Amino acid sequence: MIIDGNSLLHRAFHALPLLMNKDGVYTNGVYGFLTMFYKVTEEYKPDYISVVFDKKSPTFRHIEFEEYKAGRAKTPSELGMQFPILKEIIDYLNVHRIEVDGYEADDLAGTLSRIGEENGLQVIIVTGDKDYLQLASENTKVLLTRKGISNIEVFDKQAVIERYELTPQQFIDLKGLMGDKSDNIPGVPGVGEKTGIKLLKEYESIEGIYNNIEKIDGKKLKEKLVEHRNQAIMSRRLAEIIRTVPINVNLDELILEEPNRDELIEIYKKLEFKSLLGKISLNKETNEDVVNEIKLIPEAIIVKNKDMLNNIINEIKNSKSMIFKFVVDGDNPLINNILGVGIRVLEKSSYYVDFTEGGINSEDFFNVFKDILEDDKIKKIGHNIKEEIIVSLRHKVDIQGIKFDSMIGQYLLNPSQSDYSLKKLANDYLDIYIESKENLLGTGKNRKTFGQISLIDRVSYISNELEIILRLKDIIESSIVSQNMDKLFYEVEVPLISVLASMEYIGFTVDLDKLKELGKEFDEKIQVLTQSIYDFAGEEFNINSPKQLGEILFEKLKLPALKKTKTGYSTNAEVLEGLTEVHPIAEKILEYRQLVKLKSTYVDGLISAIDKNTGKVHSSFNQTITTTGRISSTEPNLQNIPIRTDEGRRIRKVFVPSSSDYVLVDADYSQIELRVLASIANDPKLKEAFLTGEDIHRKTAAEVFDVKLEEVTPLMRSRAKAVNFGIVYGISDYGLARDLKITRKEAKQYIDNYLKNYVKVKEYMKNIVEDGKSKGYVETILHRRRYLPELSSRNFNIRSFGERMAMNTPIQGSAADIIKLAMVNVYNELKKRKLKSRLILQVHDELIIEAYKDEVEEVKVLLKDLMENAITINVPLIVDMKTGDSWYDTK
Known part of the structure; x- marks a missing residue:
């Protein structure tokens, strides 16, 4: 077995969040490498093993081509410091390692693989570098790491041919043709992977291509091949792994000891x-x-009487900390029965307080534990601790002193992760397998609830969860501190958990009668539209069937088919909008679809989501879904209530205060993302507009269209507004042209004029992409990170997406940081003043307070003050406020 040390360490470093020990030593690359090392050695059990490394000195490739690997980003110091640590560990493992001046790790691997084959050995090469596929043979397998370091693809000679339609040797020729940006190998300009493979399948090698150059189809391709012949041949030499490095290695030195x-x-x-x-x-x-x-600790002690409960309280008071987790008989902590609670007194014992067998019930527990749970001086630690807060609120207990949540901590470290379960974190950080909730309860028709499994299984499950939370705490916290996100974690994200739990628990009242009335009205309009569409079509058909609709529009009515799909005619919104000038049926279908969606999603959907006991919808507010840091809302999604059409806006009329003693106060940040852009880019013109209180869209229109402010027309302002917000989202000329229904040439002119006038914005956009490429991530003003591997992609579309995200994330993410901080401050101030008013909803840039009528003016003052001063940037934050008897009335 030959392991590419450089490749695996690099991959591990970029795949895992930065980890640091208590001495400040970065360890994530080494940890990931060792995890992979143990995995492959345990699976393949090699008799001989070596780890190959690059040396910093120039190689023969640099001598032949001075620009070889030029332009590569400098190795981050956080990674650089891990190389000597890894080499020290490899030596302690008694594993052979080798590095040679003038040669790269892959040359050493190629030479060792040749020696292995010549000695009749099976050879396994472990790497993250696809170039090694040229070494695959009947006796040599290449284990290629994918998706960070977690997945492995195995290639022998036949697997390479099946996957790429080329032999391993032809891989060298392919790289000679297409080059390699990461190594700065030039290749032949304009020849990509597809063209290269096609040529090699026909002519076998670069030599074969040039021996048959007159037969090459395509004038431009032939010209490029002829012009860059020497470059192609040189690129092949640079790409070929040398298998004859003069190393004096005896196989006995590689025996695994x-x-x-x-x-x-x-x-x-x-x-x-x-x-x-x-x-x-x-x-x-x-x-x-x-x-x-x-090893995992013994299972928790089962608590069945109040004396034992009081003993636990004394332990917690001495420890000043507790890890805890409620076991709920279902997935909804707002309504499902509570079966028990697991408690860990840090390094001491774990307990499971059982509520099901008569000794102690949930009421008993909360009566006894209320003071502990509401004591701010006792640290509360958990995983997805929002559920614990909601369960406690049901029992009129308001948990204080929440200091750590492993789910939220991991979200900060890796906001792109899809799974934040304790099982996943235990596997990733601790290399420990614990049974998942899905494994324990089953799925589909056979799914059980916690109440249907044995007490022993519940205790075992919760014991492991408590232990894993304990082990994760120091690891995750040290990583958060090392990445300068401690303020974001401890002052924003952790306190926000209580805010979101409160919002979920309180809910938003829905006027059911008004909602049903609105549904009835929509039904009547849908019927009228349906008949109108039938009249235009000359027959009845299923309007919801794209196939039948396509036949009516494009075969019967002979309308121009603007777009076709594999399954027939496209009838999407873009196609229908393009047909509105051609035939009135298109506009009717668009109206029909809009109303059907409003009725099904927002009328029928809300009716089914209303809690019959409270008359409210209790949306789930999620902290770990978006990569930018924004909060999302689900079941139902209250952040997606339509506002662009009159019918859509009317949905908001059904959202009302819980009684006539309250009104709704809606506070909305004015153009927060543009203000953040002005501050981050430090653009003088953009800042001036906000500092002087000018209409930013009129100001931009004057700049972009080169007219005086008083000459700006409503159309100019509207287009400038699209450019302003498009710039924030890294919009392209194509995207802007589509949004404004103008030509790409006009759109490009708008963007060019914008960047010509807002010079610092242009500079920011360039610098943030370069910074993202260099570091592998971008940051918000509170140092929230978003990792962007897309920036290194060879695929243009993926790379372009990464560049847009690099531009947008610091802006949108910083705006998310600001409103989260404002939410925490507003929530705490309402509690501190013991007001009856409460925060019930956040929709990106706006907060909605259900305000007690006698407190409205006080609430408006504190809202404005706390939101506008949540954080200091170099332009003012402005909040617009309205009150009303429904959400609709506040707009």
Whole structure:
């Protein structure tokens, strides 16, 4: 087995969030490498093993081509410091490692693989570099890491041919033709992978292509091949892995031996790799200590009486900390029965307080534990602790002192992750497998609830969860601190958990009679539109069937078919909008679709979502869904209530205060993202508009269209507004042209004029993309990170997407940081003043307060003050406010 040390360490570093031990040493690359090392050595059990590394000195490739690997981003210091640590560990593992001046790691791997094959050995090469596929053969397999380092694809010679239609040797020729941006190998300009493969399938090699150059189809392709012949041949030489490096290696040196246990244990402890200690084959002297560190604790003690409960309270008071998790008989903490609670007193015991067998019920528990839960001086620790807050609010207990949530912490470290379950985090950080909720309860028709499984299974499940939370806490917290996100975590995201829990618990009242009335009205309009469409069509048909609709529009009515799909005619909104000038049926279909969606999604959907006991909808507010830091709303999504059409806006009329003693106060940040852009870019013209209170869209229109302010027409202002907000989202000339229904040439002119006038904005857009490429991530003003591997993609579309995200994330993410901070401050101030008014909804840039009528003026003053001063940027934050007896009335 030959392991490409440089490749695997780089991949691990970029795949895992930055980890740091208590001494400030970065460890994520080393940890990821070792995880992969143990995985492949345990699976393949090699007899001989070597880890190959690059040396910093120039290679023969640099001598032949001075620009080889030029322009590569400098290795981040956080990664650079991990190379010597990894090499030290490899030595303690008693694993052979090699690096040679003048050659790269892949040349050493190529040479070692040749030696292995010549000695009749099966060879396994482990790497993240696709270039190694040229070494695949009947006796050599290439294990290619994918998706960070977690997945592996195995290639022998046949697998390469099946996947790429080329032999491993032809891979060298392919790279000679298409070049390699990451290595700065030029290749032949204009020849990509598809063209290269096509040529090689026909002519076998670069030599074969040039021997048959007159037969090449395509004048331009032939010209490029002829012009860059020497470059193609040189590029092939640069791409070829050398298999004859003069190294004096005896196979016996590569025999896999027992590691130096004591040194490994010491360094793993120092680096805080507790989960890797179990990988060491232990002797009697070290076995007991290490195993105790890595095994899960015994199952929790089951608590069945109040005396035991009081003993736990005394332990918690002494410890000043508790980890806890309620077991709910279902997925909804607002309504489902509570079966028990798991409690961990940090390094001491775990307990499970059972509510099902008569000794203690949930009321007993909350009566006894109320003071502990509401004591701010006792630290509360959990995972998705919002559920614990909601359960407690049901029992009139308001938890204080929440200090850590492993789910929220991991979200900050990797906002692109889709799974934040404890099972996933235990696997990723601790290399420990715990049973998932899905495994325990089952899925589909056979799915059980916690109430249907045994008490023993519940106790086992919760014991492991508490232990994993404990082990994750220090790891996640140290990473958050090392990435300068401690203020964001402790002052914004953790306090926000209580805010969102409160909003979910309180809910938003819906006037059911008004909603049903609106549904009836929509039904009547849908019937009228349906008949009108039938009249235009000359027959009845299923309007909701794209196939039948396509036949009516394009075969019967002979309308121009603007777009076709694999299954027939396209009848999407863009096509129908293009037909509105051609035939009136198109506009009727668009109206029909809009009303049908409003009726099904927002009338029928809301009716089914209303809680019959409270008369409210209790949306779930999610902290870990978006990559930019925005809060999302689901079941139902209250952030997506339509506002662009009159009918859509009327949905908001059904959202009302809970009684006649209250009104709604809606506070909305004015153009917050443009203000953040002005501040981040530090653009003098953009800042001036906000500092002087000018209409930013009129000001932009005057700049873009080169007219005086008084000459700006409504159309100019409207188009400038689209440019302003388009710039925030990294819009292209194509996107702007489509939005404004103008030519791409006009759209490009608008964008060019904008960037010509707002010079610092242009500079920001260029710098933030370069910064994102260099670091691998971009940041908000509170240092929220978003990792952007897309910026390094060879695919133009993916890379362009990454560039748009690099421009947009610091702006949208900073706006999200600001409103989250405002939410926390507003929520805390309402509680501090003991007001009856309460925060019930956030929709991106706006907050809605259900305000007690006697408190309205006080609420408006505190809202304006706390929102406008949530954070200091170098332009003012402005809040617009309205009150009303429905959400509709506040707009």
